[in-house]
Each structure stands twice: as structure tokens, then as C-alpha cells.
Amino acid sequence: MKKLSLALIAALVCLCSCQGDDTNDNKKSGGEGKEEEEITDNGLGIEIDGSFEDWAAVDPTKVASASADPDGLWDAVKQIKVCADQDFVYFYFEYDKDSVEELLEGDKLPIRLCLNVDGEFTSGYSNYFLQSYDFIIEGSVGAEGKFIDFDGTLHQRIDGGWVVALSSGNSLVSGKGAGNQYEICLIKEIFNGAAAKTAVPMQMGDVFQAGIRFYTSAWGELSNMPNGAVTDDNTEGWGNMLTVTSVK
DSSP, rough: OOOOOOHHHHHHHHHOOOOOOOTOOOHTTTTHHHHHHHHHSSSSSOOOOOOOHHHHHGGGGGEEEEETTSSSSSOOOOEEEEEEEEEEEEEEEEEEETHHHHTTTOOOOOEEEEEESSOOSSSBOSSSSSSBBSSEEEESEETTTTTOOOOEEEEEETTTEEEEEEEEESSSSEEEEEEEEEEEEEEHHHHHHHHHHSOOOOOOOOOOEEEEEOOTSSOOOEESBBBBOOOOOOOBBBOOEEEEEEEE
């Protein structure tokens, strides 16, 4: 993987997490020019701006999703969605609307994006989902009563421990929330650039698996999504990770 230039990273971040801006006539009116093409021609039409109508407009066959199992252990998170194109991975989730205000009152609201990228499900970390996974991206989506911008640290599971592959502040992910909903964008090129330099190099291809773990402010268990019904064979109510196929 070639070394990313600062200019390229800045361009990718702008494309991934551009804000709604009524003064940007080219973006809003569909005017001619390269800028409009770069912003909208991403295969899915999702903007990370804390407005979620664009998710409803995406072809549902292009989105992997899961709702909380009514016979599971968790009800604080109602739904997650994950989709991807060749450049980005998009995550969406919604908390229970009656509990999100209380959850946000803490000094943070941690999550972990969980990813399996090698198509092999017995190595990696084996807890909380029915498949093992290789990477987590850990960060917080809330603080002091409100949603905050998402920034995460990338960890890889190596030799039975979590090793930092990319520290926060490197534009790997961005996110916005409003009401009881939140959305995140991950830049594949930054992810693959970091994952190629670890002791066990990996790359995210067109098909991968994803799940999200949710915590309280004090790192108490809040939810695993997807989750499953609690049974004699699945006493923890773990679920199958979502399989995501990138739009080409």
C-alpha cells in the first residue's frame, strides 16, 4: 500500500464526512463541476451529517441490517445497519429513544466497531459474536449530555491480545448523531494502509463481516449487535456478525 499523502487524506475525509452547508451551491443544487461529482458519486449517497433520510433512500439489498432480538438480553440498542462501497464503510445505529438521554448524561458513551476481514472465523477474538473478528475500532459517540463527533483507535487481535494498529486522530473514522440515531464513516484506504503494516498484515476486501458493541459510560455491558435469542445452546444471546458486500 502506497503511503498516503496529507492531501489525499484530507480529500477522503472531506468526501466521507462533508457537512450539510447551504452555501455550497455546487453540492446542494447539483451544479456542474468536479466537486459535486466527488461528493455524490460514492455508490450509496450517504453523507455523515447527522441527518438520516439518505439511509432510507439506499436500496435495502445493498445494506446489511439487524434489529434487537426480542428474546435476547439487550434492548438499549434497537437497530444497526452497515453498507460499503469501494472507498468507504458506513455504519448506522439507533438507541432506544426512551433511554438515550440518560445514557448520554455520562462523560462518554463508548462503542467498538468489530470487523472480520480475512474470511476466517476461528482465529481472532472469539467473544460477543458467533464468529471471531480481527479488528476493533474503539471510541465514544457521546459526552456530557450530547452526541459528539466520532474518532476511534484501531486495534488488531494478535497473539491473544489487542495491539494498536492506528491511534485516534488519524481520520480513519468520522461520525455524527442526532436524536437517538448515529452514523459513522470509515475510510477503507486508511484502514488498509494501517492494517498492512502490522505484525499480521491484513486487508479489507469487497466482502467482510461487521458488528458493533455498545457500553455505558462506566464501560458496563449495554448491547452486542447483532444479537440473538438466549437459548440453552446460546446462553449469552450472541448473534451472527453481518456480512457486508461492497457496492461496485
